[in-house]
Amino acid sequence: MLRIADTRTGRFVEIPSAHRRLLRICVHLPVTDTGIGAVHVRAPLVGDVLARTAELHGMESRTVLTTPELPHEQARELDRAMSDLGIHPPATIGVHELTETLCAAADVHLLAHGAPGQDAAGGVWIDVGQVGPARRDEGSPAPGRILVPGLLDAFVPAGTDPLALRMLLLGHAYRTPVTVTAAALAEARRMLERWRQQVADWAQEPSRPIPADVLRQAHAALADDLGVPAVLDMLVGVAARTDVPAGAKFETFAFLDRVLGLDLVREVGHQNRAAP
Missing domain, CATH: 1.20.120 (Four Helix Bundle (Hemerythrin (Met), subunit A))
Incomplete structure (x- = not known):
């Protein structure tokens, strides 16, 4: 059985409950005016690791990813970024309104930085730590915005294996904020x-x-x-x-x-x- 600390209470909760063999995960990306950016991809990464861990412990898992309404090009770039980071495709991806029913039954809710929680919803709620670059050169796109092409460009220089970023993030507890420096990535x-x-x-x-x-x-x-x-x-x-x-x-x-x-x-x- 897996134990996860609920952000709202600070208490550890066993998941899934009632001795079920299916772990239901809902990853919430924020609704923002600037769009989904590289800083938000850590939440799907944590969801991927949680699902992989459940499967290693003999359970099945199902992941739902909620997003704001995204233009096709930006949705495709989000898919590409998740693929580059080795994140298994979620079972369902959709805008928040379309996935509320599916997420209501989730065992674990993972909130990307800036995504609001819902106290009335059941399951364990986890705030995933913020991730950002050490600094932004003047005139470069803000990491909170969609970068086209290459959502991960704010963190991963051209020619660098994106899985190096995955490794860097995995080296920190998922609640801990991470600053991606050139030295740490190298x-x-x-x-x-x-x-x-x-x-x-x-x-x-x-x-x-x-x-x-x-x-x-x-x-x-x-x-x-x-x-x-x-x-x-x-x-x-x-x-x-x-x-x-x-x-x-x-x-x-x-x-x-x-x-x-x-x-x-x-x-x-x-x-x-x-x-x-």
Whole structure:
């Protein structure tokens, strides 16, 4: 069973309730005059990680994404940005008015920065921490606005793997505000490339089971308020452990990537590439 802290009460709540095996998630993007921007994509990302975690714990999940009324081009750009960040497509995407009934039955409501809560609605309500760039050059578009083309351009320079931004955000508790600096993004990119190369190297060795203590710690961290940063820290330790065979390291990283969504097996079969 997963435990999530409700923003309204500060108390932990087990989800889903009543021993059901379906976790219903509703992600709320704000209705703003400036449109949906890169600062708001963190909420769908947290919803994606929550859904992946539920599935890792043997549950099914269904995600509804509510948005303001968006022109076709902007809606398409939002879809592209979510795809670039490895976010699984929600089961339903629609304007707030069309999805109120579906969201009324949600177990978890994830509110992007600026999205208003509804105290009368049931389920757990979570305010996702704000995310923003370190600074904005004069004359560049505000990160709160739709950027066409490239909604993520405020954060991810051209030629940078967008999953480096995913990794950077996953390294922070989902309620904690995050400032995306060039240095932090570069470090996330280097770590992502290093892990992918290591996973490719480990894949050449005989497979071994995931260590029981690692599996237990990972499940416990994810079940306790979606502790993804603790999982990332644990993987740093696993990579350095001399008592864990290479094949077990491969299985561990590949298994937990089902939640992380970092495409850690990308370099398998390309071991001749130089390590970063």
